[in-house]
Amino acid sequence: MTLNPADETFSLQIAAELGDEVLRPIADRYREEPRRRLAGQVGVLALPRTVDEVSALVRLASNARVPVVPYGGGTGLVGGQVMPEGPAPLVISLERMTAIRAIYPTENILIAEAGAVLEDVQNAAERANRLFPLALAAQGSCRIGGNLATNAGGVNVLRYGNARDLCLGLEAVLPNGEIWHGLSRLRKDNTGYDLRDLLIGAEGTLGIITAASLKLFPRPQAVGTAMIQVASPEAAIQMLALARDQLGDAVSTFELIHRQGLQFLTEVLPGIRQPFDMQPEWCVLVELGLFAGALPSAALETLYVAANEAGLVGDAVIAQSDAQRQELWAVRENVPEANRLIGSISSHDISIPISRIPDFIKRGVEVISTLGPFRINCFGHLGDGNLHYNVYPPEGHSRDEFDGQRHAVMHAVHELVAQFDGSFSAEHGVGRLKAGELANYAPAAKLNAMHAIKTALDPQGIMNPGAVLRS
Incomplete structure (x- = not known):
C-alpha cells in the first residue's frame, strides 16, 4: 500500500x-x-x-x-x-x-x-x-x-x-x-x-x-570488583564457570577485554588510568553483588586463588574502595568511546554459544587477515556470549580509506557467526x-x-x- x-x-x-x-x-x-x-x-x-x-x-x-x-x-x-x-x-x-x-x-x-x-x-x-x-x-x-x-x-x-x-x-x-x-x-x-x-x-x-x-x-549490600588477567579466552570461560560454581548468581558482571581495546585507550584516551603496567593480551572485569555481612573482596580473592591454581590467570587488581572500583569500570566503559574515536570499518554486535567463543575468535583472525591488515577489537559480555567484534583500519589510516570494504568485512563476520550457530544481532537490534x-x-x-x-x-x-x- x-x-x-x-x-x-x-x-x-x-x-x-x-x-x-x-x-x-x-x-x-x-x-x-x-x-x-x-x-x-x-x-x-x-x-x-x-x-x-x-x-x-x-x-x-x-x-x-x-x-x-x-x-x-x-x-x-x-x-x-x-x-x-x-x-x-x-x-x-x-x-x-x-x-x-x-x-x-x-x-x-x-x-x-x-x-x-x-x-x-x-x-x-x-x-x-x-x-x-x-x-x-x-x-x-x-x-x-x-x-x-x-x-x-x-x-x-x-x-x-x-x-x-x-x-x-x-x-x-x-x-x-x-x-x-x-x-x-x-x-x-x-x-x-x-x-x-x-x-x-x-x-x-x-x-x-x-x-x-x-x-x-x-x-546488593556489598559489591566487589576486580580486573584479572587471563591466559586466553578459553581460560576466561573456565574462570567464569569456576566463579559461578563458587558464587552462583552473585556474579553480576563478567566482561572480556582484549589488548587492542586497551591500546586504543592509550592512543586516544590517555587520561583513563589502566590497572596494569603491561597491557595483557586478555583480561576480564568481574563484579559481584552480595548481601549484608558478606565480604566481596574475600570472595574475589578465593576465586582468584582457585583460578591461579588452575593456571587460568595472571595478575589481578581487586578494588579496595569505591574510587578504585570506578577506575576499573572506567576502563571498560570507555572502550566504546575509544572505538568511536578510532573509527571502525565495520562493527558487529554478535552472540556465540559460550563454549565456542575461543574457536570463533581464532577463526575470526584468520578470516579478517584475508581481507586486509586490519585491527580487531573483540570485547564484551562473556557471561551471556555477546561479543562486540569490531574491525579497524591499520594504525595511521582512517576508516574512510576502507569504506569500500565495509560490506565485505561485515559479510565475512556474519557468515562466520552463522557457521558457529550464533546471531548477528545480540543486543542492538x-x-x-x-x-x-x-x-x-x-x-x-x-x-x-x-x-x-x-x-x-x-x-x-x-x-x-x-x-x-x-x-
Missing part, C-alpha cells in the same frame, strides 16, 4: 486536533544516528505529552497513510530511529513523557513512561532502596521505551537478563491508534497471547511503547542497517510468521517502515 508524506497539510491536521504546541521545528539530531551510517528525513516532528496524544497522532497517521517513526533517545546503533527512504515520516518523540508514575517497593515494581531516561529510572529505584539493573554505556541519554523496543542488554544480563526479562507489562499505542492498557503488575498471567513480548524487541514496527511496568530487585541480514539468515518459517504478524497488526505498513523487515 502506498504511503503519503507528512506534509504541511498533515501538520495542519495535527495542529487542529492537538494544538500547535505538540509540534516542533526539526532539529538535526532527529535525522542522525550515532555512527552516521544513515541520514534520515523528517516530514513532521511531534512531541506528545500523554498516551492520548500519542494515540491521536497515530490515528491521524493511519487515516492519512503517513509513515510513523518512533524516537526515543536517538542512541540506537542500527538505524531504527531514522528513515532515509520513502515518504517523509511523522517522527513521534517520547522525550516529554518522562514521568515515574509509581513505585511499589514491596512488590519490586516501578512504572515509568517510555521517555524516562534510563539513568533516571535507575536513580528512582535507588531512592526506594531498590535496584533496576539494566545498565548501558548510553544510560545517561537512552530512554526506557527505546531500551524495550530494542530489547537492550548491557553489562548485567548475566545475572538479571535483557530488557525483556525486566518488564512485566506495557502501555502501548497500536498502529490504528488504539491504546493497549497492559501495565500489569502480575508475575503470573497466562491469559492468551503475550502482547508484551511481541512489542518488546519489535523496534516500533508493531506499535509505540508509552509506559512500562519494570521489575526491581533488592540492592536489527533496525534498517541489518534488515538485509535478517532476510538472509533468518529461517523462512520465522520470516513468514514475522511478515504475517506485521500485516495483521499494521496492515497499512505505517509503523517504522523499513526497520527490522524490509519494506
Whole structure:
C-alpha cells in the first residue's frame, strides 16, 4: 500500500486536533544516528505529552497513510530511529513523557513512561532502596521505551537478563491508534497471547511503547570488583564457570577485554588510568553483588586463588574502595568511546554459544587477515556470549580509506557467526542497517510468521517502515 508524506497539510491536521504546541521545528539530531551510517528525513516532528496524544497522532497517521517513526533517545546503533527512504515520516518523540508514575517497593515494581531516561529510572529505584539493573554505556541519554523496543542488554544480563526479562507489562499505542492498557503488575498471567513480548524487541514496527511496568530487585549490600588477567579466552570461560560454581548468581558482571581495546585507550584516551603496567593480551572485569555481612573482596580473592591454581590467570587488581572500583569500570566503559574515536570499518554486535567463543575468535583472525591488515577489537559480555567484534583500519589510516570494504568485512563476520550457530544481532537490534541480514539468515518459517504478524497488526505498513523487515 502506498504511503503519503507528512506534509504541511498533515501538520495542519495535527495542529487542529492537538494544538500547535505538540509540534516542533526539526532539529538535526532527529535525522542522525550515532555512527552516521544513515541520514534520515523528517516530514513532521511531534512531541506528545500523554498516551492520548500519542494515540491521536497515530490515528491521524493511519487515516492519512503517513509513515510513523518512533524516537526515543536517538542512541540506537542500527538505524531504527531514522528513515532515509520513502515518504517523509511523522517522527513521534517520547522525550516529554518522562514521568515515574509509581513505585511499589514491596512488590519490586516501578512504572515509568517510555521517555524516562534510563539513568533516571535507575536513580528512582535507588531512592526506594531498590535496584533496576539494566545498565548501558548510553544510560545517561537512552530512554526506557527505546531500551524495550530494542530489547537492550548491557553489562548485567548475566545475572538479571535483557530488557525483556525486566518488564512485566506495557502501555502501548497500536498502529490504528488504539491504546493497549497492559501495565500489569502480575508475575503470573497466562491469559492468551503475550502482547508484551511481541512489542518488546519489535523496534516500533508493531506499535509505540508509552509506559512500562519494570521489575526491581533488592540492592546488593556489598559489591566487589576486580580486573584479572587471563591466559586466553578459553581460560576466561573456565574462570567464569569456576566463579559461578563458587558464587552462583552473585556474579553480576563478567566482561572480556582484549589488548587492542586497551591500546586504543592509550592512543586516544590517555587520561583513563589502566590497572596494569603491561597491557595483557586478555583480561576480564568481574563484579559481584552480595548481601549484608558478606565480604566481596574475600570472595574475589578465593576465586582468584582457585583460578591461579588452575593456571587460568595472571595478575589481578581487586578494588579496595569505591574510587578504585570506578577506575576499573572506567576502563571498560570507555572502550566504546575509544572505538568511536578510532573509527571502525565495520562493527558487529554478535552472540556465540559460550563454549565456542575461543574457536570463533581464532577463526575470526584468520578470516579478517584475508581481507586486509586490519585491527580487531573483540570485547564484551562473556557471561551471556555477546561479543562486540569490531574491525579497524591499520594504525595511521582512517576508516574512510576502507569504506569500500565495509560490506565485505561485515559479510565475512556474519557468515562466520552463522557457521558457529550464533546471531548477528545480540543486543542492538536489527533496525534498517541489518534488515538485509535478517532476510538472509533468518529461517523462512520465522520470516513468514514475522511478515504475517506485521500485516495483521499494521496492515497499512505505517509503523517504522523499513526497520527490522524490509519494506
